[in-house]
Amino acid sequence: MASIITMTLVSVNYFGDAAKIFKTTFEREMVDILRSGQNVTNISDYNERIFQREMIGAMESTPELVVLGSSRAMFIGSHFFEGISFYNSAVNGAAIEDLLGIFEMYRSKEGAPVKFIIGVDPWMFNDNNGQTQWESLSKEYNSLASSIGIPDVDEPNTNNLRQLLSLSYFQSSLKNLPNLLRGEDKMIATDQSNNQANTELIDGMLVYGSSYGDVDEQTVLLRAKEYIQGKVYGLNRFLRLSSEKKLIFETWMNFLKDSGFEVSILLTPYHPLVFEHIRNEYPIVLEVESYVSQLAEKNGFLVFGSYNPNGLGITGNDFFDGMHATPDALFRILSNMESQLLQNTQTHN
Amino acid sequence: MLFNSLDFAIFLPIVFCCYWFLFNKKLRNQNLFVVIASYTFYCWWDWRFLSLIVISTFADFFLAKTIAKTSNQKKRKGLLWLSLLINLGILGFFKYYDFFLENFVEAFSVLGFEMTSNSLNIILPVGISFYTFQTLSYTIDVYRRKLEPTRDIVSFAAFVSFFPQLVAGPIERAINLLPQFDKPRRFDRALAVDGMRQILWGGFKKVVIADNCAYFVDVFFNNPGEYNGSTLALGALFFAFQIYGDFSGYSDIAIGTSRLFGFNLQKNFAYPYFSRDIAEFWRRWHISLSTWFRDYLYIPLGGSKVSKILKLRNTLIIFVVSGFWHGANWTFIIWGLLNALYFLPLLLLNKNRTYIDVVANNRSLPTIREVVSISVTFFLTTIAWIFFRAEGLTEAISYLNGTFNASLFQVPDFVGKTKALITLAGIIVMLLVEWINRTQAHGLSVVSRVQSPVFRNVIYAMIVLFIMVFGNFGENQFIYFQF
Numbered sequence: 022m023a024s025i026i027t028m029t030l031v032s033v034n035y036f037g038d039a040a041k042i043f044k045t046t047f048e049r050e051m052v053d054i055l056r057s058g059q060n061v062t063n064i065s066d067y068n069e070r071i072f073q074r075e076m077i078g079a080m081e082s083t084p085e086l087v088v089l090g091s092s093r094a095m096f097i098g099s100h101f102f103e104g105i106s107f108y109n110s111a112v113n114g115a116a117i118e119d120l121l122g123i124f125e126m127y128r129s130k131e132g133a134p135v136k137f138i139i140g141v142d143p144w145m146f147n148d149n150n151g152q153t154q155w156e157s158l159s160k161e162y163n164s165l166a167s168s169i170g171i172p173d174v175d176e177p178n179t180n181n182l183r184q185l186l187s188l189s190y191f192q193s194s195l196k197n198l199p200n201l202l203r204g205e206d207k208m209i210a211t212d213q214s215n216n217q218a219n220t221e222l223i224d225g226m227l228v229y230g231s232s233y234g235d236v237d238e239q240t241v242l243l244r245a246k247e248y249i250q251g252k253v254y255g256l257n258r259f260l261r262l263s264s265e266k267k268l269i270f271e272t273w274m275n276f277l278k279d280s281g282f283e284v285s286i287l288l289t290p291y292h293p294l295v296f297e298h299i300r301n302e303y304p305i306v307l308e309v310e311s312y313v314s315q316l317a318e319k320n321g322f323l324v325f326g327s328y329n330p331n332g333l334g335i336t337g338n339d340f341f342d343g344m345h346a347t348p349d350a351l352f353r354i355l356s357n358m359e360s361q362l363l364q365n366t367q368t369h370n
Numbered sequence: 371m372l373f374n375s376l377d378f379a380i381f382l383p384i385v386f387c388c389y390w391f392l393f394n395k396k397l398r399n400q401n402l403f404v405v406i407a408s409y410t411f412y413c414w415w416d417w418r419f420l421s422l423i424v425i426s427t428f429a430d431f432f433l434a435k436t437i438a439k440t441s442n443q444k445k446r447k448g449l450l451w452l453s454l455l456i457n458l459g460i461l462g463f464f465k466y467y468d469f470f471l472e473n474f475v476e477a478f479s480v481l482g483f484e485m486t487s488n489s490l491n492i493i494l495p496v497g498i499s500f501y502t503f504q505t506l507s508y509t510i511d512v513y514r515r516k517l518e519p520t521r522d523i524v525s526f527a528a529f530v531s532f533f534p535q536l537v538a539g540p541i542e543r544a545i546n547l548l549p550q551f552d553k554p555r556r557f558d559r560a561l562a563v564d565g566m567r568q569i570l571w572g573g574f575k576k577v578v579i580a581d582n583c584a585y586f587v588d589v590f591f592n593n594p595g596e597y598n599g600s601t602l603a604l605g606a607l608f609f610a611f612q613i614y615g616d617f618s619g620y621s622d623i624a625i626g627t628s629r630l631f632g633f634n635l636q637k638n639f640a641y642p643y644f645s646r647d648i649a650e651f652w653r654r655w656h657i658s659l660s661t662w663f664r665d666y667l668y669i670p671l672g673g674s675k676v677s678k679i680l681k682l683r684n685t686l687i688i689f690v691v692s693g694f695w696h697g698a699n700w701t702f703i704i705w706g707l708l709n710a711l712y713f714l715p716l717l718l719l720n721k722n723r724t725y726i727d728v729v730a731n732n733r734s735l736p737t738i739r740e741v742v743s744i745s746v747t748f749f750l751t752t753i754a755w756i757f758f759r760a761e762g763l764t765e766a767i768s769y770l771n772g773t774f775n776a777s778l779f780q781v782p783d784f785v786g787k788t789k790a791l792i793t794l795a796g797i798i799v800m801l802l803v804e805w806i807n808r809t810q811a812h813g814l815s816v817v818s819r820v821q822s823p824v825f826r827n828v829i830y831a832m833i834v835l836f837i838m839v840f841g842n843f844g845e846n847q848f849i850y851f852q853f
Contacts, residue, residue, distance in 0.1 A: 022827050026834055186376060189843035247785040251589045 031185050037194025041067045042181045048072040052079055055223050059210040062220040069112040070157035077126040083134050084108040089123055090140020091115035093289040096348040098226035101355055109225030114152055117145045117266050121273055122158030125165035136283040141313050143306040144255025148263040169276045171269050241340050245292040248343025256303045274320050284322040290330035295343040326354040371414040373623045374577050389631055390557055397554050401528045408533035419495035422460055427530045429456045430505040434512040434519040446513060453509040457502040464494055469698030497537035499695060503662055505530050508544035510666055517545055525551035534627040538620050540638040540658035555632030565629030567814040572622025574837055579800055580615030581842035582793040583608040591759055594769045599778030609759045610752045611797050622812055641808045644729050646743035648712040649722040651751060663688050685717055686710050701757045701766055708754040728809050
């Protein structure tokens with residue numbers, strides 16, 4: 022019986038493969054579709070870091086403006102900025118190490134971008150944020166670390182065998198099995214940007230599927246309540262700004278400034294209900310905003326937005342859930358940036 | 371390493387195979403291997419505190435030998451006190467130093483004296499409350515001449531550090547466990563198979579019941595002001611089953627694992643939520659701790675063979691000390707006091723031994739009266755659990771106030787109702803299974819009587835599937851590890 026149970030566990034994990042860790046060509050296939058000029062939909066739970074590596078690696082020419090950040094910055098699209106080439110390289114649950122790793126991918130290409138919008142999230146300065154996905158980019162991170170003089174990190178063990186026996190992976194993969202059996206787990210090339218499932222556009226912007234994205238304010242409010250029920254994402258045991266993360270961030274900011282990159286910092290707001298909760302339970306978040314704003318000013322970088330939605334004219338209507346503002350909201354926050362970017366572009370030309 | 375982890379799933383078969391195939395020729399070698407495996411198991415948690423187990427082991431081994439050799443009663447008592455000082459000193463420092471310091475400073479500030487304190491933020495070594503009590507039972511029993519001291523340091527070290535019960539009990543008595551290290555063990559297939567059943571049942575209680583309840587308990591207890599009375603009542607109910615599933619689940623895994631190696635540990639839980647009064651509850655909950663306090667504290671204080679006033683005093687002391695054993699926080703002391711308040715009326719009326727047999731013995735269903743008694747007892751213990759779980763006294767009272775008001779009769783209002791319903795269904799399944807097995811050693815004992823091996827395997831497969839599909843694998847620690 023033990024062998025039957027083990028085989029069931031291994032089979033479901035391998036074939037269900039919730040995070041596509043055994044289907045190693047998934048990200049490459051996404052890139053092929055996007056580079057052919059079409060959007061790609063019906064995508065979820067893949068390794069976004071590997072996708073960025075494949076995508077940036079395949080770029081024949083790099084864009085002038087790049088977005089780095091977490092999922093909270095993924096809804097910024099090229100239509101925000103007319104007349105400038107653009108790509109959104111935000112990845113979900115981004116840690117500081119992700120920002121540096123993806124930046125390094127661009128830096129190592131000929132004709133690297135000159136302008137970056139960097140979405141900074143409060144958990145990036147929490148030693149206990151629980152983020153480990155950035156480890157997929159350790160190689161790129163270490164490459165930049167040695168250039169700018171910060172400690173490098175150990176490259177992770179990429180052996181996925183443990184996941185074959187993982188019970189939590191089993192539960193996720195089991196949920197994926199029905200789609201697999203119906204043949205509905207395949208990605209789809211499309212010219213549409215609005216689809217039933219999540220869609221990655223050719224400019225790197227993410228569009229939520231209609232089932233998640235097209236909801237009323239009540240549903241958004243319910244999602245916001247769920248967001249603050251229990252531990253808030255990335256803020257668990259967040260008692261002080263990590264000196265290690267601050268060192269990394271400050272060193273990188275100095276490097277960007279000294280190297281002549283144009284940087285705009287984006288602080289994406291939280292849903293009003295969530296922000297009220299954060300203000301009371303995690304006041305350290307306000308410290309993060311203050312710290313990042315002061316550092317940006319010191320380096321001559323612009324800051325757009327705030328974690329506090331109230332001063333920005335952002336309401337509950339402007340969110341998908343507790344932490345993701347809509348493209349319209351982000352556009353309003355960044356509306357001044359376009360003219361400044363254009364001005365700078367014209368000056369450079 | 372947690373019992374419900376991949377590390378333990380790899381560790382256990384390796385230890386099992388080495389124990390029965392490599393080291394089975396000589397008893398001493400087998401015991402030495404148990405020591406090495408147990409120390410390895412402990413170091414996986416925190417190697418820095420292994421030294422405390424070693425100190426406790428050597429101190430009590432030599433002290434007990436000396437006590438036994440000495441006929442001078444004064445010297446014997448002095449050596450016993452030395453053992454108590456070493457073990458309780460270690461326990462007291464690591465567990466209670468900061469608590470006493472903080473309360474001392476606060477008491478002085480209330481009197482108008484400002485003091486600064488440098489609390490040490492001492493890390494609590496895992497299992498310290500369990501193994502110190504275990505070694506103390508040895509020296510005390512040697513002192514009382516109930517037990518001859520062992521001459522074998524290896525078997526004694528194995529007794530102290532035996533990995534299945536090292537970090538969260540049962541607290542074994544030397545009289546029960548130590549002789550088992552002195553006798554050759556033969557592999558007993560029936561014992562091992564039943565051990566596996568008990569491990570399976572313990573795993574179900576831990577990852578399906580306890581860890582799923584834990585999600586809601588954390589949410590409701592961390593923000594009680596955001597929920598109505600009925601939701602908070604549900605939170606208290608979930609905690610009652612979280613702590614039961616967690617602790618009795620761990621005990622089942624510990625006892626089941628021990629049986630794989632040919633050892634019989636004492637029962638630690640006897641279906642306490644089927645108790646008809648609080649006295650019965652305390653004969654069925656954490657049996658190894660309550661009997662330890664009975665034999666080594668209550669009886670030396672005079673036990674029941676004293677005047678009524680002193681009997682009440684002794685009982686109160688036991689409950690308060692038991693509460694304090696659980697942690698350095700006033701909430702645990704209040705929890706102990708509350709249980710004392712529940713118990714004392716029964717003691718005064720000589721009704722504390724009304725229910726000695728199993729509920730509905732020789733019947734399949736309880737009577738209405740039994741259902742009422744069980745419900746009332748469960749309600750009282752759940753109220754006390756609120757203090758056990760809350761961060762502080764203020765939070766506990768706030769939780770109670772939030773529960774017992776008009777909103778108790780509203781519909782529960784929280785996100786995750788489907789998950790809560792599934793968890794409740796799991797609790798009902800557990801209660802039904804344990805009701806059927808209420809006269810047996812553990813929740814799957816009755817399966818051994820199923821004649822058809824196919825049907826037995828179907829039952830096991832269903833439980834395993836239940837664990838795989840509904841278990842919470844978010845690596846929640848066992849609650850009692852913090853003691």
